Amino acid sequence: MRREVAAVAVVAVLASLAGCTVTGEAALPDDGSLEVELDVGPQAEFVDAGPDGVRVVDGDDWTLPQGARPAQNSGFFSEDASPDDLVAVRSIDVSWRQIRPDRDGAIDRQSTGTAQDMSFDALEAQLSEPGDFWMRIFASGEDWAPQWVADDCGVTTYGPDYDGQSHLPIWDECVWGHLLDTYRALFIDLDLADDPRLRFVYVPGAFTWAEFDYEMVTAAVESGDLDEQTYLSWYAHAWTDLVELFGDNAHKLVFTGEDYPWGPFDAADDLLAVQAVDAGMGIRTGITEPSNFHLSEAPAYGSHIQPDGHMVVDESLPIHSGRFIVATENECFTDCGYDTSDPYYAVRQANLKALQLRMNWMYVVPGPSYMSEYAEHWDWVRLELGQTVETAPDAWAALRDAEDTFWADDAQTGPFEDESDWPSRPWVRNLERWLVQVDEPGSVAHRTDVDTHTGELEEANGTAHEGLSTEAAAGDTGFVFEVDPRFAAAVDGQQVVTKVTFLDEGSGSFAVDSDAGSSAAVERTGSGEWRTATIALPDGGIGTDATRLRISLADGADDLVVRFVRLIPRG
Structure with a gap:
């Protein structure tokens, strides 16, 4: 495997089925791949009211009737598939330098790569593994991008970021043009966008962890190299560029920025995530673990605070049509610099927040996400993700x-x-x-x-x-x-x-x-x-x-x- 993580069984996902949740009771067939039943109901017995009309149990009760099933276009995803933890969608990660080392060359399917202290197998090797996948191109880092890009565009880097890396200015029209060409060569010319195993792609591939925060944008502004008009002019076409490129597969694109970023342009950058969503792509946040903070008023997700303090979600927006990806990442509870003396509370609240925002996909890492410790709760989350008001197995209020x-x-x-x-x-x-x-x-x-x-x-x-x-x-x-x-x-x-x-x-x-x-x-x-x-x-x-x-x-x-x-x- 391309990362030093605990070994897990290889998952052969049946691409014709829409759900992507797996059961921990799969068996290895003769060919060594793992057949996974995707349409899996609750793993715990439903606690019913009983003959007297009331039954009381200790603690929280997450059980659902046995008829509950996962929604289409929903599930858990991670770096590696983990059948025992109901994670069926693995990642394919590459660096820009890895797959496009030469300006005029074809996509390199045989070279390995690195980014964020991770080592990546060759693209060909990663694609040859069975099962559904999601993708990241680590593009903006000085060590991720091909040297010829910086040379051709005459750009300098900005940084370091909080992981000590410097980054190319992805908003530079020359840099962006070369990156868009790479997206075209990889996803369109190789027909990868059409691959039914490809569930989604994080875009644009910048900055730290390929998450589109504003640390480097602010650095460029403070250095005098970037102004609001230049940035907003690039931003205005960047997402439509990608949507037009992917065509009928544009719903597989996932913007990794957020509403109200910590940007340098005051109110001018507050609602740029909405602009990306309106262009016709999905969206993801990586920070629902601090579940009270920042995501109450989240227009890109249709969530708005009312005068009485309640939040309402506009489910009429295209982002909630079921076609797009609305994702979050809930793995940093006693990891990533966070800590808690009550991990169950932290996990519970983060997942409730994600579901309040109507997420349909969730990034997890089974150990740090405490999936085995709180298996009944996570099973409920699996069956809640992506449900609509008409299909949901329950309605709730915390x-x-x-x-x-x-x-x-x-x-x-x-x-x-x-x-x-x-x-x-x-x-x-x-x-x-x-x-x-x-x-x-x-x-x-x-x-x-x-x-x-x-x-x-x-x-x-x-x-x-x-x-x-x-x-x-x-x-x-x-x-x-x-x-x-x-x-x-x-x-x-x-x-x-x-x-x-x-x-x-x-x-x-x-x-x-x-x-x-x-x-x-x-x-x-x-x-x-x-x-x-x-x-x-x-x-x-x-x-x-x-x-x-x-x-x-x-x-x-x-x-x-x-x-x-x-x-x-x-x-």
Whole structure:
């Protein structure tokens, strides 16, 4: 293998199937390749409500009914396939120097390469391995790019970046023209873009880790070599160049930049990620691990903060059509310079954030991502990625108040022109997916300190108060939820259960009220632990004409803290 990582079995992926999730129970056939069943349901038995209408288990409950299946165009990807961890899509990485050492030469399929302290096998060798793949061309680094490019274009490099590397100015029209020619020679002339095994390509191939941050752009501006007009002029055509080049396969392109980058052009570069997406390509962020920070207002993903602090996602955007890649990378929890004393919490919140943004692909590294330690949670994530409101196996809301410190800086105005645009700034309410918690008289949810986290992974991640509380003394005796009408219509006529994760403190029961009546009561035991109750709703509790629920305290009950609510059709 091209990297010094733990050996894993080779995966032979059946390209005709749309899903890309694998099971850990595959067997080696006679030819030595690994046949992988892609259409795999939940690996854990579903926790149902039982004959009494309520069943309570300790901790979080991520189970789904056995009929749940992965969405099309979704799954886990990594450097190497790992069947035991349900990772079926491996990487093919090359450097620009490796595949185009000579200006007028064809793509070099036999030479090896290096970038980011990684060694790459020859392109031919990597392509000969079985299985689906994604790709990166490490292009901008001084040691990644062919020397003839710098000589021909007469450019200097900028840096060093945080990994000690210097980079060519990819915005230089001469450099960009040569790189575009290489993309054409590799993906079009060799028909690689048409290869059904190629799931997607990170573009443009700059800068550190081929992630399009603005460290080198800022360096060029500060040196006096780059101005706003020159940069924006290049940017205006760069992504349409690639989209036009890939044609019908443009949906395989994934822009690696972000909204509101730390760039040198003030508001002029705030929404450039939207411009890339609007050109007709997918998008990826590499930093959902600090799950409270920076990605609350994320226009390229259609996510916007509302005046009440909730986030809504515009699913009508083409990026959420199911055709494009909407990706993130969740592997840096006790790695990449991060650390946490509670990796389960960090993993859980990062994945909830990714799903709130409607991601369909997720980069993982099985060990650092804690996939075996939290296997039931990761299996739920696998079955959630890429689902639409009509196909999703559940709708959910994670109740919380969290501080997005990116927006605590008054210099970051974004779309918030006055205080009325977001009165609680920088506090964001909940992570929600087709189930929205609503404050109204008698059902206002209150912040609580029972589960508070500050500076998780890094200081910028701010403070998060997990769970919201009733306040019976003030007349707030429950939580109201509105169900997305599309989800309600999709489950109309089915029996639905609610899973409520609550802090088992105090005394007195609670129930779930719906238009069709109330559920059985959930009794608290005072254990002081987080527990999850699976509660059967009455027939017709959720449907086309029933889109509202309330978790209600019994008369005289102590206040209740709720952290997570899921609605699950049982069929």
